[in-house]
Each structure stands twice: as C-alpha cells, then as structure tokens.
Amino acid sequence: MSTPVREIELVWHDLVPRLLTVVRAERITPRMARITLTGDDLDTFAYAAPEDHVKVFFPEPGAELPVMPTIGPEGFEPPGPGTPQPIFRDYTVRYVRREQREIDIDFALHGHGPGASWAGAARPGQRIGVLGPRGSYLNPLTFDWYLVAGDETALPALGAWLEQLPAGVPVYAFAEVADAAEEQDLAISPDTVLTWLRRDAGQSLGAALADFRAPDGAGYVWVAGEATALKPIRRRLRALGLPREHVEVDGYWKRGTVNLDHHDVDE
Ligand SMILES: Cc1cc2nc3c(=O)[nH]c(=O)nc-3n(C[C@H](O)[C@H](O)[C@H](O)COP(=O)(O)OP(=O)(O)OC[C@H]3O[C@@H](n4cnc5c(N)ncnc54)[C@H](O)[C@@H]3O)c2cc1C
Structure with missing residues (x-):
C-alpha cells in the first residue's frame, strides 16, 4: 500500500x-x-x-x-x-x-x-x-487523526476545520472561551470529540493540552490563540514527535499589545 x-x-x-x-x-x-x-x-x-x-x-x-x-x-x-x-x-x-x-x-x-x-x-x-x-494552506486531509484547538479568535477557523475535515477520521477539538454562554453550536462529525474549556471555571487550553496523548498514526495539529499562552503549548505539542510541518501553533493576538503582523508574535 x-x-x-x-x-x-x-x-x-x-x-x-x-x-x-x-x-x-x-x-x-x-x-x-x-x-x-x-x-x-x-x-x-x-x-x-x-x-x-x-x-x-x-x-x-x-x-x-x-x-x-x-x-x-x-x-x-x-x-x-x-x-x-x-x-x-x-x-x-x-x-x-x-x-x-x-x-x-x-x-x-x-x-x-x-x-x-x-x-x-x-x-x-x-x-x-x-x-x-x-x-491558503491546503491540507490534503489524509492524516490518521487531527488535533484542532484555540480560543475565541480561533473559533472561526476551528469551526471551518470541523466542517471541512473528512468523516471517519478521529478529530480532537478544544475550544477555550470565557464561559458557557460563549459556546457555539458547531457542526461536528460523529468522530469528533469537541471539548469546551471555560475560563470562568478555571479551565484552559494549556491545561487540557498538557494532558493530550497522541494516538497512533500520522497526526496533524492546528492551534491558535493568545501568543504568550501558546508558548508552553507549542513546546508540549512539538514534543509529541510529529514532523514540525505537521504542528501549526499560531499566535493570533498578544495580551497588552497591538500587533499588526501576527508572524511577529508566533514564536
Ligand atoms: C490569522 C489571524 C486570524 C484571526 N482571526 C480572527 C477572527 O476571525 N476573529 C477574531 O475575533 N479575531 C481574529 N484574530 C485576532 C485579531 O486579529 C486580534 O484579536 C486583534 O488584536 C483584534 O483587533 P482589535 O482592534 O479588536 O484589538 P487591538 O487594537 O489589536 O488590541 C487592543 C487590546 O486588546 C487586546 N486584545 C486583542 N484581541 C483580544 C482578545 N481576543 N481578547 C482579549 N483581548 C484582546 C490586545 O492585547 C490589546 O491590549 C485573528 C488573528 C490572526 C493573526
């Protein structure tokens, strides 16, 4: 094969x-x-x-x-x-x-x-x-599993990921929002496990992803959100051992900073 x-x-x-x-x-x-x-x-x-x-x-x-x-x-x-x-x-x-x-x-x-x-x-x-x-970054959608995660600013892309990923492929999705009222009604396949994380309940992407264990097979990871909060997450996800180009962790904004080019806040 x-x-x-x-x-x-x-x-x-x-x-x-x-x-x-x-x-x-x-x-x-x-x-x-x-x-x-x-x-x-x-x-x-x-x-x-x-x-x-x-x-x-x-x-x-x-x-x-x-x-x-x-x-x-x-x-x-x-x-x-x-x-x-x-x-x-x-x-x-x-x-x-x-x-x-x-x-x-x-x-x-x-x-x-x-x-x-x-x-x-x-x-x-x-x-x-x-x-x-x-x-546009075209993903061939041929991976064995996907991890997609982010905060509010990443929810538009996360929602689109969940709609565009093929059925039959395990998808682990994490969305961090302020509270329960911010949880959106996203369309998900039966193979998607979507976990909402509420800041008012002390939950965060950092804590949830620290516990993430990579399944077997070729995985693709996409995460976006606040740049500083993403630093330990990026380290953790790069340690999963996937090829670097299959782990995309993108700073979409930086607390206390007006940034006009997100590539400046990425790493
Ligand atoms: C590729 C990319 C795609 C993005 N897509 C979206 C999207 O679809 N929807 C979306 O809402 N955002 C999105 N963002 C994030 C958005 O560009 C930033 O949040 C931006 O700072 C918003 O501009 P502003 O004028 O509201 O605030 P700014 O003038 O940039 O910032 C003012 C203050 O608000 C703070 N701040 C900025 N954003 C937030 C936030 N979300 N929560 C709390 N404080 C904040 C800043 O740290 C700063 O102190 C995206 C960013 C990137 C790089």
Missing part, C-alpha cells in the same frame, strides 16, 4: 482590496459578532482553507470610509509618513457565499481596539475594507 501524500501546499491568490458593505450584524453569542458583508466583486473571492484570513480596514471613529490599502509589487504597502494611515487587523473568513456575493466574519468582542469596537457597533450599510486572502 502506498503512503498517502501528507504535504501541506501553500497556494497564493491575487491580492485584491475590496470596499464592502455590512448587510447583517448579529450576535452568535453575547461576545461574538457575525458580520455579513457584501460587494459586487465577491463572486471572485478566493477561499480554499479553514485558516484563510483577510486584513480588515476600519474607518476612523466618526469617518464613513476606511483608508484603503495601497498595493505595490510586494503586496500591501503601508503608507509613508504624512499620508492617512489605514487601521487594519487580521480576521478569518468564516463563510463565503459567492453566488450571493457575501462573506461572514466573526469578531470576538473583547472590549478594546478598533476591530472589536467597530464590530460591536456595526450596522447594515456601514462600509469596511477587506484585503485578501493572500494565500
């Missing part, structure tokens, strides 16, 4: 900036806003993998339109001094409905920052900018 291909392929997409309009703003839990956006050119929106994300450009408080990105030969070029500065943050694409020209983005309402503040007050008709996705 031949060994299945287990390479993660990165495919690049044309980097398209879009000015989009809010069609719906709803609360899927008390502290998670789902914002549905529309725009004429969303029928060509690139989306291929659960982690696909965009840079979202927000208007200054009181302004109608965001400062949009400038795209140069190397991609997004932050403007020089003296020109209006765009306000942007990274967000995962939760759903794409190309025929309806709609995408959904889920925003964690954590109480500070332009992203959470804008999403908490978003109304139909308002406009924001969206750039990307720049690329």
Whole structure:
C-alpha cells in the first residue's frame, strides 16, 4: 500500500482590496459578532482553507470610509509618513457565499481596539475594507487523526476545520472561551470529540493540552490563540514527535499589545 501524500501546499491568490458593505450584524453569542458583508466583486473571492484570513480596514471613529490599502509589487504597502494611515487587523473568513456575493466574519468582542469596537457597533450599510486572502494552506486531509484547538479568535477557523475535515477520521477539538454562554453550536462529525474549556471555571487550553496523548498514526495539529499562552503549548505539542510541518501553533493576538503582523508574535 502506498503512503498517502501528507504535504501541506501553500497556494497564493491575487491580492485584491475590496470596499464592502455590512448587510447583517448579529450576535452568535453575547461576545461574538457575525458580520455579513457584501460587494459586487465577491463572486471572485478566493477561499480554499479553514485558516484563510483577510486584513480588515476600519474607518476612523466618526469617518464613513476606511483608508484603503495601497498595493505595490510586494503586496500591501503601508503608507509613508504624512499620508492617512489605514487601521487594519487580521480576521478569518468564516463563510463565503459567492453566488450571493457575501462573506461572514466573526469578531470576538473583547472590549478594546478598533476591530472589536467597530464590530460591536456595526450596522447594515456601514462600509469596511477587506484585503485578501493572500494565500491558503491546503491540507490534503489524509492524516490518521487531527488535533484542532484555540480560543475565541480561533473559533472561526476551528469551526471551518470541523466542517471541512473528512468523516471517519478521529478529530480532537478544544475550544477555550470565557464561559458557557460563549459556546457555539458547531457542526461536528460523529468522530469528533469537541471539548469546551471555560475560563470562568478555571479551565484552559494549556491545561487540557498538557494532558493530550497522541494516538497512533500520522497526526496533524492546528492551534491558535493568545501568543504568550501558546508558548508552553507549542513546546508540549512539538514534543509529541510529529514532523514540525505537521504542528501549526499560531499566535493570533498578544495580551497588552497591538500587533499588526501576527508572524511577529508566533514564536
Ligand atoms: C490569522 C489571524 C486570524 C484571526 N482571526 C480572527 C477572527 O476571525 N476573529 C477574531 O475575533 N479575531 C481574529 N484574530 C485576532 C485579531 O486579529 C486580534 O484579536 C486583534 O488584536 C483584534 O483587533 P482589535 O482592534 O479588536 O484589538 P487591538 O487594537 O489589536 O488590541 C487592543 C487590546 O486588546 C487586546 N486584545 C486583542 N484581541 C483580544 C482578545 N481576543 N481578547 C482579549 N483581548 C484582546 C490586545 O492585547 C490589546 O491590549 C485573528 C488573528 C490572526 C493573526
């Protein structure tokens, strides 16, 4: 029997900036806003993998339109001094409905920052900018088991992982949220064991993953969340002995820091 291909392929997409309009703003839990956006050119929106994300450009408080990105030969070029500065943050694409020209983005309402503040007050008709996705990591979905885990900011990608992973493959999923009210109704296969971890009950990803024992066979691990909390988790998961490229542990935000490029907070 031949060994299945287990390479993660990165495919690049044309980097398209879009000015989009809010069609719906709803609360899927008390502290998670789902914002549905529309725009004429969303029928060509690139989306291929659960982690696909965009840079979202927000208007200054009181302004109608965001400062949009400038795209140069190397991609997004932050403007020089003296020109209006765009306000942007990274967000995962939760759903794409190309025929309806709609995408959904889920925003964690954590109480500070332009992203959470804008999403908490978003109304139909308002406009924001969206750039990307720049690329997609294509997982061949041929692994014997998967471990997927994260906090609120990772829930959009985690939800997509759980929907896109094939049935019949064991999936161990851990989601850390503030309390029971933040648990979302995620679609899972019968082979998925999803564990909600509630911070108000003293539970955490760190403690849950410290006890994780890797099953036999080739596994793939994807974890995202707060960068500092992920450090011991990354060490622990790398010690499972899986190939390094099969253990993806990604800092999505850093407590007390405004970070515009998550690759800076990863390791
Ligand atoms: C690839 C990628 C995908 C992401 N996808 C999503 C997504 O789909 N949904 C989502 O909600 N977030 C997502 N994030 C995380 C999001 O980009 C950050 O949380 C970002 O800081 C939010 O911007 P802000 O303007 O709300 O806060 P900022 O202005 O960036 O930060 C203000 C303050 O709030 C703190 N802070 C930031 N985020 C949180 C939080 N979640 N909880 C508590 N305090 C926080 C910061 O440490 C800082 O002190 C993603 C990040 C990456 C890198």
